[in-house]
Amino acid sequence: TIHSQEDFDFMRKAGRLAAETLDFIAPHVKVGVTTNELNDLCHDFIINAGAIPAPLNYKGYPKSICTSKNAVVCHGIPDDKPLKDGDILNIDVTVILNGWYGDTSRMFWAGKPSIKAKRLCNATYNALMEAIKQVRPGNKLNKIGLTIEKYIEDFGYSIVRNYCGHGIGKVFHAPPNVVHFYDEGEDLILKEGMFFTVEPMINAGKHETLLSKLDGWTVTTRDLSLSAQFEHTLGVTKDGVEIFTLSPKNWHFPPYD
Numbered sequence: 021t022i023h024s025q026e027d028f029d030f031m032r033k034a035g036r037l038a039a040e041t042l043d044f045i046a047p048h049v050k051v052g053v054t055t056n057e058l059n060d061l062c063h064d065f066i067i068n069a070g071a072i073p074a075p076l077n078y079k080g081y082p083k084s085i086c087t088s089k090n091a092v093v094c095h096g097i098p099d100d101k102p103l104k105d106g107d108i109l110n111i112d113v114t115v116i117l118n119g120w121y122g123d124t125s126r127m128f129w130a131g132k133p134s135i136k137a138k139r140l141c142n143a144t145y146n147a148l149m150e151a152i153k154q155v156r157p158g159n160k161l162n163k164i165g166l167t168i169e170k171y172i173e174d175f176g177y178s179i180v181r182n183y184c185g186h187g188i189g190k191v192f193h194a195p196p197n198v199v200h201f202y203d204e205g206e207d208l209i210l211k212e213g214m215f216f217t218v219e220p221m222i223n224a225g226k227h228e229t230l231l232s233k234l235d236g237w238t239v240t241t242r243d244l245s246l247s248a249q250f251e252h253t254l255g256v257t258k259d260g261v262e263i264f265t266l267s268p269k270n271w272h273f274p275p276y277d
């Protein structure tokens with residue numbers, strides 16, 4: 021879908037609310053808090069803003085946000101386990117505001133994470149932001165995957181291959197499939213008015229993942245290595261890119277204590 025300037029305005033509002041939800045929840049992420057408590061806080065924040073949390077009941081998903089801890093790659097389900105010192109946690113928020121979707125996630129940590137965990141989070145964040153810098157009309161979509169590959173290869177990390185970014189707008193998921201590694205065969209050319217997410221999942225070990233047979237949602241690294249993810253929703257503009265899910269506050273990564 022190629023969107024209009026009016027559509028950009030709707031996406032700005034939806035993306036901003038999703039970013040504000042992560043700004044709101046940030047100070048609540050600490051040792052002892054449970055991800056169910058974080059879920060409920062985010063749920064109420066989104067409802068009070070007159071929006072709807074997209075994950076709730078999406079394909080039967082049971083909660084309002086995804087909370088993916090440590091070796092969990094994505095789609096972690098909020099539970100009653102308190103966060104422990106050193107846990108790294110991805111919180112993934114998608115809101116529906118006036119029918120438009122804003123989808124974003126960031127890494128947070130409880131207490132003091134290991135240097136290795138912080139390096140993985142930093143590299144994942146920088147890989148996302150470097151990839152987004154390549155988004156402009158006329159560039160190929162697969163420049164995103166090439167950029168992420170180039171950025172993380174020196175770290176010895178791996179890129180998760182079987183979960184991707186996606187087109188977004190008045191629907192949660194639409195074409196194109198935004199793969200986070202280099203796919204030479206993907207020759208889609210970016211055009212002004214395209215809306216999609218970029219949401220790289222980077223593993224400290226190997227790229228393989230396992231889907232939980234227990235809950236049918238939780239994805240973990242097969243080798244149980246740590247995994248980090250950041251996600252933005254963006255629009256292709258005449259001369260480049262607009263990130264709809266940037267924090268309007270002074271959030272930055274890494275969080276300076």
Ligand SMILES: CCc1ccsc1-c1ccc(O)c(O)c1
Nearest residue numbers: 075078079081086095112123219
């Ligand atoms: C929890 C929402 C959900 C359910 C099946 S896939 C999925 C999901 C989670 C995070 C996302 O960024 C996304 O685009 C989809």
Ligand SMILES: [Mn+2]
Nearest residue numbers: 112123124251
């Ligand atoms: Mn998301």
Ligand SMILES: [Mn+2]
Nearest residue numbers: 123217219251
């Ligand atoms: Mn997404």
Ligand SMILES: [Mn+2]
Nearest residue numbers: 089090092247
């Ligand atoms: Mn993780």
